[in-house]
Amino acid sequence: xxxxxxxxxxxxxxxxxxxxxxxxxxxxxxxxxxxxxxxxxxxxxxxxxxxxxxxxxxxxxxxxxxxxxxxxxxxxxxxxxxxxxxxxxxxxxxxxxxxxxxxxxxxxxxxxxxxxxxxxxxxxxxxxxxxxxxxxxxxxxxxxxxxxxxxxxxxxxxxxxxxxxxxxxxxxxxxxxxxxxxxxxxxxxxxxxxxxxxxxxxxxxxxxxxxxxxxxxxxxxxxxxxxxxxxxxxxxxxxxxxxxxxxxxxxxxxxxxxxxxxxxxxxxxxxxxxxxxxxxxxxxxxxxxxxxxxxxxxxxxxxxxxxxxxxx
Amino acid sequence: xxxxxxxxxxxxxxxxxxxxxxxxxxxxxxxxxxxxxxxxxxxxxxxxxxxxxxxxxxxxxxxxxxxxxxxxxxxxxxxxxxxxxxxxxxxxxxxxxxxxxxxxxxxxxxxxxxxxxxxxxxxxxxxxxxxxxxxxxxxxxxxxxxxxxxxxxxxxxxxxxxxxxxxxxxxxxxxxxxxxxxxxxxxxxxxxxxxxxxxxxxxxxxxxxxxxxxxxxxxxxxxxxxxxxxxxxxxxxxxxxxxxxxxxxxxxxxxxxxxxxxxxxxxxxxxxxxxxxxxxxxxxxxxxxxxxxxxxxxxxxxxxxxxxxxxx
Numbered sequence: 001x002x003x004x005x006x007x008x009x010x011x012x013x014x015x016x017x018x019x020x021x022x023x024x025x026x027x028x029x030x031x032x033x034x035x036x037x038x039x040x041x042x043x044x045x046x047x048x049x050x051x052x053x054x055x056x057x058x059x060x061x062x063x064x065x066x067x068x069x070x071x072x073x074x075x076x077x078x079x080x081x082x083x084x085x086x087x088x089x090x091x092x093x094x095x096x097x098x099x100x101x102x103x104x105x106x107x108x109x110x111x112x113x114x115x116x117x118x119x120x121x122x123x124x125x126x127x128x129x130x131x132x133x134x135x136x137x138x139x140x141x142x143x144x145x146x147x148x149x150x151x152x153x154x155x156x157x158x159x160x161x162x163x164x165x166x167x168x169x170x171x172x173x174x175x176x177x178x179x180x181x182x183x184x185x186x187x188x189x190x191x192x193x194x195x196x197x198x199x200x201x202x203x204x205x206x207x208x209x210x211x212x213x214x215x216x217x218x219x220x221x222x223x224x225x226x227x228x229x230x231x232x233x234x235x236x237x238x239x240x241x242x243x244x245x246x247x248x249x250x251x252x253x254x255x256x257x258x259x260x261x262x263x264x265x266x267x268x269x270x271x272x273x274x275x276x277x278x279x280x281x282x283x284x285x286x287x288x289x290x291x292x293x294x295x296x297x298x299x300x301x302x303x304x305x306x307x308x309x310x311x312x
Numbered sequence: 313x314x315x316x317x318x319x320x321x322x323x324x325x326x327x328x329x330x331x332x333x334x335x336x337x338x339x340x341x342x343x344x345x346x347x348x349x350x351x352x353x354x355x356x357x358x359x360x361x362x363x364x365x366x367x368x369x370x371x372x373x374x375x376x377x378x379x380x381x382x383x384x385x386x387x388x389x390x391x392x393x394x395x396x397x398x399x400x401x402x403x404x405x406x407x408x409x410x411x412x413x414x415x416x417x418x419x420x421x422x423x424x425x426x427x428x429x430x431x432x433x434x435x436x437x438x439x440x441x442x443x444x445x446x447x448x449x450x451x452x453x454x455x456x457x458x459x460x461x462x463x464x465x466x467x468x469x470x471x472x473x474x475x476x477x478x479x480x481x482x483x484x485x486x487x488x489x490x491x492x493x494x495x496x497x498x499x500x501x502x503x504x505x506x507x508x509x510x511x512x513x514x515x516x517x518x519x520x521x522x523x524x525x526x527x528x529x530x531x532x533x534x535x536x537x538x539x540x541x542x543x544x545x546x547x548x549x550x551x552x553x554x555x556x557x558x559x560x561x562x563x564x565x566x567x568x569x570x571x572x573x574x575x576x577x578x579x580x581x582x583x584x585x586x587x588x589x590x591x592x593x594x595x596x597x598x599x600x601x602x603x604x605x606x607x608x609x610x611x612x613x614x615x616x617x618x619x620x621x622x623x624x
Binding site: 128129130131152153156157159160161166173176177178179182183185186187188202204205207208211214215218219221222225226255256257281282283284285286287288289290291292293294295297298299300301302303304305306307308309310312 | 440441442443464465468469471472473478485488489490491494495497498499500514516517519520523526527530531533534537538567568569593594595596597598599600601602603604605606607609610611612613614615616617618619620621622624
């Protein structure tokens, strides 16, 4: 039986701060219907897909901050998405800000969920590699306060059997780290789903702004090839609240080739038929881990955090 | 003081089986003189640069096999290279098959050395990721018996302070593995030197032959960017003993951009002025490991060898 998963990369254009959850969900619904018409089994929405990318602002009022978070999933506002998924028989991947109450403290994560064709949540991932900074840096044109508003994810990089294959998730900056893909690769991942909000301008390092698209494609293609997996990266793109974000949402095959890509900065669907068996030639030859990996020489990766140059 | 290292990627065309060490060394000498004229501080030769790529043949006669190995370095045949390096004040990187006698057994490695401008060996690396197979597979158009003729390297991925920076080495198939670059990145590497012999045709997986150049560039650019390091990859290229090998020897900046590349399949020098301080913007922002890495979630990388899919 062929293992084809038809995937829709549902890029979103900007979401204004004033836009309501209901307004955003209506855009997600439109993309889901479009994906179903295109024959998709699963539609992939970006990181923090329900609101504007709020870590660009320094905020002290916790109520204001928490207005960007979801306390339950599905919620009243997102229920229509789950209902439509069930009605159409299509799965989805959704990124959102997750607020967890209970115990001795409130916790906040940058989260993504995987929902199957019955509308049931089958997987949850919480972002591990939080970029940016934790303190207000007024000299920046805009902030990137993910280290302030979120905790580091506590779920690792799990994978799930779903859609006839082995599916994993990561979020935005995670995609730049080879460890992300490798931990999933060691669990046999065949389809990695991820969303991103990537400003075109990087205030600490503007000399590389022109390379944003190159780096985006480079890290996802490398992660796909080096682990013999499909990778689906989906942007929230365009000029959002005065900050330009890259697009080029794309679907990458285990060969490291981009096989479908968005070319606007707005709401747009890119579709590819992903044959999960195309992972086999890579996983069984050049990236047959059991034959070729040498963990005895990798110990620094899991024991050392920062770089330590040799003594002078 | 600027930290410019001018690097020459000294690609070699094919070396015939009948070619003597002296003949090969004369080609290396010519490239070294050319590199010196181009202002190079160091010239980088490929993997197994002193002979034809002998793992393509199944051999049972150990004397025949050992004829491709070096018992000492420098040797009588390679001494002129060391002498010229000292005379010109230029360093070099050389890959060769290393035979180690002594103790209870003879050991054989696929090795590279780093030689400084005084002609002294300052670093040695032994290939960790041996590709191919250990047994004769007559159905292949040609063999790739590195797992038969070499032991897995026993030196890890060390780095050395040399040429005013922090230099590391790896060899051929090592470049496809993100662990290779990361272990060196965690030691602050600024310049990775590597050689390769990569057949255009991969007998176990011919469906990807057309992607050989894409994969070559992809993995080296990703390794450079993700660790904020220069990477210099140098081929033995062209039609050698009936087997075609890829070229595109290249010098890649910490931005993940290829800044110099060979475009023939013969002896050819590609040169770039590598400013080691261009590593800083990457190592101090997006790839500031101390700020962003999360080894608690990377444990599988150093504890699990092969992929283990989740239970059905």
